[in-house]
Each structure stands twice: as structure tokens, then as C-alpha cells.
Amino acid sequence: MMGLNIEKLGEMIVARRGTLGVRAAAKEIGISSATLSRIENSHVPDLVTFAAICKWLGEDPSKFLGMQPAESSDSVASVHLRKKKTTSIDTAIALGGMIVAVQKALRDRENL
Incomplete structure (x- = not known):
């Protein structure tokens, strides 16, 4: 299985939240809206934020890192x-x- 690219994380967040606003999505994830906005604009999150986003997306973090579960x-x-x-x-x-x-x-x- 081909891994997901960490640079695609922002695109996946935008797609997952759909019409949900940045603030509402950030609240669901448990992070600040400013942090979510930065990640949507291709900034790489810290480890804790990355884990929370992966959980919200329903994605295995290892897929982004090129690792096999x-x-x-x-x-x-x-x-x-x-x-x-x-x-x-x-x-x-x-x-x-x-x-x-x-x-x-x-x-x-x-x-x-």
C-alpha cells in the first residue's frame, strides 16, 4: 500500500471539514484554529497535534510517515x-x- 504524503495533510483536513468552519473543526480536533489554519497551509504540526489530527481524520499516522503498521x-x-x-x-x-x-x-x- 502506498503511503500518504505528509504534505497532503492540509488538503485532507480541508476535504474532511467540508463546510465546517476552521474554528469548529479545530474545536472538534482539540487544537487552536490558528494551528489548524497553519497546517492547512502546509505547515508540519508537532507530534501531539499530528496525532490528534490523524485521529480526527481516521487515518493511521504511520501512513504519513512511510511506515508499515x-x-x-x-x-x-x-x-x-x-x-x-x-x-x-x-x-x-x-x-x-x-x-x-x-x-x-x-x-x-x-x-x-
């Missing part, structure tokens, strides 16, 4: 962050936890 529910999630002086240990732990949580949520959604 896990084949089985017993896959092991792995997180590796390169040690950098600019990344605090708290940030690295939070990012790793968020990545694992998103992977788990996607697996759980597939099993509904």
Missing part, C-alpha cells in the same frame, strides 16, 4: 533516543513514553 499485537515497541546535551533526560523519557503510548493506542484501535 505492526502486523501482530505482540510486536515489541522500541524507542531509541541519541544522547545529546540539548535533550534533557526528562524530555527523552517523555518522548519515549509518548511513542510507546501511541503505538499501543494504534494496536488497541485495530483490535476494536
Whole structure:
């Protein structure tokens, strides 16, 4: 299956919201209307916003990133962050936890 292009995210949002205004759509997603407007104009969102938009669109985030979804529910999630002086240990732990949580949520959604 061919992956979706991250640059197409804005177009998909516009198509999904149809006649729904930016403010109303942003409220449904749980983000600000300014953020939604920027993304509709080809700006790449942060990870949390990206996850919320993918949920609203009903799309698997891995499709945008050129990744294949896990084949089985017993896959092991792995997180590796390169040690950098600019990344605090708290940030690295939070990012790793968020990545694992998103992977788990996607697996759980597939099993509904």
C-alpha cells in the first residue's frame, strides 16, 4: 500500500471539514484554529497535534510517515533516543513514553 504524503495533510483536513468552519473543526480536533489554519497551509504540526489530527481524520499516522503498521499485537515497541546535551533526560523519557503510548493506542484501535 502506498503511503500518504505528509504534505497532503492540509488538503485532507480541508476535504474532511467540508463546510465546517476552521474554528469548529479545530474545536472538534482539540487544537487552536490558528494551528489548524497553519497546517492547512502546509505547515508540519508537532507530534501531539499530528496525532490528534490523524485521529480526527481516521487515518493511521504511520501512513504519513512511510511506515508499515505492526502486523501482530505482540510486536515489541522500541524507542531509541541519541544522547545529546540539548535533550534533557526528562524530555527523552517523555518522548519515549509518548511513542510507546501511541503505538499501543494504534494496536488497541485495530483490535476494536
